[in-house]
Amino acid sequence: MKILTIVGARPQFIKAAALSRELKSRAGVEEILVHTGQHFDKNMSDVFFDEMNIPKPKYNLEINSLGHGAMTGRMLEGIEKLLLDEKPNMLLVYGDTNSTIAGALAAKKIHVPVGHVEAGLRSFNMRMPEEVNRILTDRISDHLFCPTDTAINNLKNEGFNDFDCKIHRSGDVMQDAALYYAQFSEAKSDVLAKLGNPKNFVLTTIHRAENTDDPIRLTSIISALNEINKSQQVICPLHPRTRKILENLPEKPAFSIIDPVGYFDMIELLKHASLVMTDSGGLQKEAFFFQNACITMRDQTEWTELVDNGYNMLAGADKEAILGAYDTMRSLNLDFSKDLYGGGMASANIANVLVSL
Ligand code: UD1
Ligand code: UDP
Secondary structure (H helix, E strand, O other), X not given: OEEXXXXXXXXXXXXXXXXXXXXXXXXXXXXXXXXXXXXXXXXXXXXXXXXXXXXXXXXXXXXXXXXXXXXXXXXXXHHHHHHHHHOOOXXXXXXXXXHHHHHHHHHHHOOOOEEEEOOOOOOOOOOOHHHHHXXXXXXXXXXXXXXXXXXXXXXXXXXXXHOOOEEEEOOOHHHHHHHHHOOOHHHHOOHHHHOOOOOOEEEEEOOOHXXXXXXXXXXXXXHHHHHHHOOOOEEEEOOHHHHHHHOOOOOOOOOEEEOOOOHHHHHHHHXXXXXXXXXXXXXXXXXXXXXXXXXXXXXXXXXXXXXXXXXXXXXXXXXXXXXXXXXXXXXXXXXXXXXXXXXXXXXXXXXXXXXXX
């Protein structure tokens, strides 16, 4: 079984770390990693390969910093060429980025079976590039690896049971990664010492286009975080997209901004934070894995089970709504023992399917 795996953006390195480790342990499986180049700064890419022992990509297409059309189009062309050269039995893609749709589309058109890890998620907001990418990727995938029951139901509701594809309830590979790397993070990370060993802080990240590309939403989020920072330290590893846009925004962050950090640092921040406030997809779940309540500064989430169970509150991007959510969520005493994401078995479940094909 020869698998070509497409990665390109930060969350995909973390997801691939979990599954690649599992695939390496299986006899008869050869995995070739292709990095599209979508994320390229050292602290957005290399750091994960170095720290997490992810196999070195055999190819890096170095395609980044372009509009959706040019980025996806160039990736499509580059990946098709690699597929024709390498002739894999299967192409694997993760999540919902431009690298995901480019990989899936390239493979499907030349009849290479497609496996989609993190299939079936929906925000029901078609203005999000991620929603377009994930719906199209799901539709042309042969194996849909769903992290949650909600994801399976979404696919059923869209008629996927009648399509020529297989739906698997795999669990979430991000939980596998969190459980595995959390064993080593304390020894490997110095982020807390560098920050002066902060206590009782809010961990925040902001990078989604729906927030960064709308000055009203971004101003309101920054203003809310500035307000919270007056009584509780707010620490923000900042995505380069947001950093660039903030340079031209009149509302300046007064809270602690740091460069993007590696995964071990992120785990240590999550272990020691009191609350997470984010628009990230992955971080909403990691808040739960590391027993933090979460405020999601978006209008929808794909991880609805976190909201339904009271771990996460959707606050949108309105300052008063964010401050109201902060007042509610900071004082909760939650029981985090529920198993919502497969308990760390997702990679093994996916590998079992792949080796049986
Ligand atoms: C992408 C995904 C988003 C995901 C995020 C994870 C799409 C459409 N979006 O968004 O779903 O949540 O990755 O982090 O695929 N940049 C740098 N250095 C880097 C990476 C990016 O400077 O290492 C800059 C780029 O030059 C660009 C901007 O950040 O100006 C946005 O990068 P891009 O890859 O287009 O999208 P993300 O916002 O990272
Ligand atoms: N992350 C990280 N360092 C950071 C910010 C995030 O390692 O400085 C990790 C985070 O812990 C999670 C993943 O990156 O595992 C989430 O990626 P991101 O928020 O960029 O994308 P999304 O999940 O929203 O697509």
